[in-house]
Amino acid sequence: MQIKVPASSANLGPGFDSIGMAVSLYLTLDVLEPSDEWVIDHDFDDLPHDQSNMIIDTALKIKADLPPRHLKMQSAIPVAHGLGSSSSAIVAGIELANVLGKLQLSNDEKVAIACEIEGHPDNVAPAILGGLVIGTNVNGHFDAIQAPLLPYALAAYVPAYNLKTADARAALPTSLTLKQATHGSAIANVLVAGLFANRYDLVGELMEADEFHEQPRAKLVPELAKIREVGHEAGALATYLSGAGPTVMTIIDKQGIPRFKQLLLQAGLSDPLLEIEPDTEGVQVID
Ligand SMILES: Nc1ncnc2c1ncn2[C@@H]1O[C@H](COP(=O)(O)OP(=O)(O)OP(=O)(O)O)[C@@H](O)[C@H]1O
Numbered sequence: 674m675q676i677k678v679p680a681s682s683a684n685l686g687p688g689f690d691s692i693g694m695a696v697s698l699y700l701t702l703d704v705l706e707p708s709d710e711w712v713i714d715h716d717f718d719d720l721p722h723d724q725s726n727m728i729i730d731t732a733l734k735i736k737a738d739l740p741p742r743h744l745k746m747q748s749a750i751p752v753a754h755g756l757g758s759s760s761s762a763i764v765a766g767i768e769l770a771n772v773l774g775k776l777q778l779s780n781d782e783k784v785a786i787a788c789e790i791e792g793h794p795d796n797v798a799p800a801i802l803g804g805l806v807i808g809t810n811v812n813g814h815f816d817a818i819q820a821p822l823l824p825y826a827l828a829a830y831v832p833a834y835n836l837k838t839a840d841a842r843a844a845l846p847t848s849l850t851l852k853q854a855t856h857g858s859a860i861a862n863v864l865v866a867g868l869f870a871n872r873y874d875l876v877g878e879l880m881e882a883d884e885f886h887e888q889p890r891a892k893l894v895p896e897l898a899k900i901r902e903v904g905h906e907a908g909a910l911a912t913y914l915s916g917a918g919p920t921v922m923t924i925i926d927k928q929g930i931p932r933f934k935q936l937l938l939q940a941g942l943s944d945p946l947l948e949i950e951p952d953t954e955g956v957q958v959i960d
């Protein structure tokens with residue numbers, strides 16, 4: 674049996690901690706034979722192989738008496754790069770507990786558990802449900818709603834350096850004035866309206882008008898402004914900081930990507946550019 678979880682790109686500009694999109698980079702978890710102890714094979718130098726691994730730890734948080742298994746994890750999701758690697762690991766762990774423990778969790782239950790662990794829904798909810806998801810917690814419970822998918826391809830510029838989410842969050846101000854918060858949320862509200870109304874003439878501009886997190890993080894990811902400028906030149910819909918960064922995501926027509934890539938190289942931006950697309954399935958279990 675294999676569990677397959679997509680990566681996710683959070684925020685989409687002003688949707689800080691509430692909007693995210695599943696994308697076509699995947700973590701796969703092969704559930705192999707029973708074992709005396711939990712063991713997980715993978716090629717990541719910095720991730721544990723025992724039950725302290727986030728995937729197993731998550732599964733055991735949900736069902737502590739799961740019988741140990743030999744697991745094999747492969748992942749194309751760069752760790753600590755703003756593509757939701759930790760959320761994909763959490764979602765894999767939830768699904769592992771679900772299938773081994775025969776829990777028959779609904780999608781809503783999986784989203785609630787994942788949000789409880791991660792703290793916000795913008796990566797975990799799309800990794801579970803697929804597509805573009807908008808969610809939050811209110812009155813002690815999490816709600817997540819799927820929005821229409823953007824009819825565009827994606828180009829993820831992935832700088833070599835890591836940026837831990839905790840460090841990128843530490844760069845944010847601890848409070849905003851009422852005026853700042855009101856305007857920031859008004860931009861996000863109109864963005865959401867634009868997404869549901871397929872008003873891409875507005876969506877691109879609003880996605881690039883975040884007032885919550887991109888400016889304070891720009892010093893940590895100096896490539897953002899230049900990539901956005903190149904995106905405009907290449908006719909992209911919008912460029913935003915993916916999650917906590919350092920990946921910078923550009924939403925663009927597939928045919929426009931070769932020119933975008935060429936313009937980036939001309940501007941001295943030569944880190945890998947991953948040509949991906951939105952994932953529509955979310956987590957899957959393959960027998
Ligand atoms: N495949 C994995 N298996 C086990 N643990 C993982 C895996 N991927 C990530 N992690 C854990 O998640 C941590 C990285 O989480 P972090 O929130 O900093 O980055 P991210 O999830 O990649 O980025 P973002 O939340 O901005 O999209 C790693 O240090 C590791 O502890």
Ligand SMILES: N[C@@H](CCO)C(=O)O
Nearest residue numbers: 683689690838916917
């Ligand atoms: N919304 C989160 C995503 C990363 O967990 C952030 O930008 O910090």
